[in-house]
Amino acid sequence: MAAEALPQAMPEVRGKLTPDAPLAKLVWFKTGGCADWLFEPADADDLSDFLRALDPAIPVMALGFGSNMIVRDSGVPGVVIRLGKAFAGVERIDSTTLRCGGGASGILVSSTARDAGIGGLEFLRSIPGTVGGFVRMNGGAYGREVKDVLRVCEVVLRSGQRKFLSPEDLAYTYRHSELPEGAVVISATFRGHIDSPEAIQAEMDRIAAAREASQPLRTKTGGSTFKNPEGLKAWQLVDEAGCRGLTVGGAQVSEKHTNFLINTGDATSSDIEALGEEVRRRVKQNSGVELEWEIQRVGRK
Template sequence: MSFPDLLELHPGLGEGIRGKLTANQPLSAVTWFRVGGPAQLLFQPADEADLATFLSRLPEDIPVLPVGLGSNLLIRDGGLEGVVIRLSAKGFGSIEEVGNHRLKVGAAVPDKRLSEAAAKAGLGGFAFYTGIPGGVGGALRMNAGAHGTETRDRMVELIGIDRQGQRHVLSNADMNYAYRHSEAPKDMIFTEAVFEGEAVSEEVIRQEMDEVVAHRERAQPIREKTGGSTFKNPPGTSAWKEVDAAGCRGLTVGGAQMSEMHCNFMINTGQATGADLERLGETVRKRVFEHSGIRLEWEIKRLGHFGEGDAIEPFLGAYKEQG
């Protein structure tokens, strides 16, 4: 599937822009699942000012979606209408110590690199990021966390560029963080954030980081094409326990499979489509619902148009029939 070229429809859109603009750019290469159709327009801004200029002239009716490292994202096979914005390491990948046990971090920085920088600076409280396969922008958006710590425990303030190209400074309280959720405007692009840790020896931090890595290697299919945790943990239980109890460990649909190692992880075994993965997830949700009455919520974001003939109902109709 291809979309009308936005640069041809809006000739002034790219004028003076220093970043890279690409029409109908396939997105499978930028997601960990390695599936997905094209972006109508992919924009990789040179820096914050370039991003603000572009957004200020982009017509209001054109959707905007920021995409980070693509670890928690399933792009459907029909692709994404509108503009996908991907921040580069060159323009948004800096880390700076700013005093008072704080780091100013670009939104394109991988979570693991943030953890490493904090360790070198002797700042504790960031080791949990070692095991999160995403970037700072996504962590800010979804309140990423692990091992009892979440982004909201460390973030002090962030910079966001809104749909009109205006720059905003948001506090931790402004984000209204909850479990794997924030209430920031969906089309706001985060560019950097300030995080605060506590003084801890690097040796102690390294030990904690090693424990996180060891746990991840033992428990998660980190060498597979996966997107991390598929479903949020329901109140009072773990998603993987409910998936396992419903008989879905190792379940396959086409080229997609619930991991045998950790059954809350979906993997692309090699030739999966976006539809295979989403259909597998909804099949699991249906079976868990029928087994325990629990309605698992997706943690992975599914976005874009379905491929032709591939529309997939939530719960495969189970929610509609019984809920």
């Protein structure tokens, strides 16, 4: 549905509603087309009222830091929702618990936990995204996942209804949840354990050093491209299939970590997605293993 066909259908908002909004600058790959509409709500009530009044036929998608996403070149239909400062707070609830806004970064969550003497959330330091994305994708790294620390999250459903969901409601599996279609995570409560800030900082430093040593952090990338198959490492399967450094257009399989695709400078989203599919084909041919995308691919094909 094109943005020019929608103006009369858009509800009034207190936040910012932008038609034909470029998304490339908002995602890590720095590629892709426009959203028909980009909505940055003023607060949770603004978001709830907007979704309640929005034509149910118009699709809705939440966008965090865009760190694990390919936005296709033809753009994203409907409304993309991006949570701003009103959703980026983190507060201590008790000696082991934090309530975090859906737009809060992993770095802010882990740093706040450190200052509060709450251990067990250090792994969030290593995931370049926001709380809403972590909850949706069961984000994880270095042996821990969101399902290990989440107690409850609050979402705004596509209908505009606000609802609390437990980890059981989300039916978590590896990098996947059963979050309802069109729902937006506006907060999450995480529980860790009591630990010293010094020990927490040491673990965060260890994780940061490990990432720096093994991942192409200073490139236009989308993070881990493929899920690790049961008992296997995706990067190793990609490497064994001879894909290290493989290119399609301006997209390349990272030389540093073969489960990362990078935009060398002039890649299109089509280049990146085509490269991923070629890697999947070669891995299947070489090992018989069918890799599954971990990166979310969104927009019109």
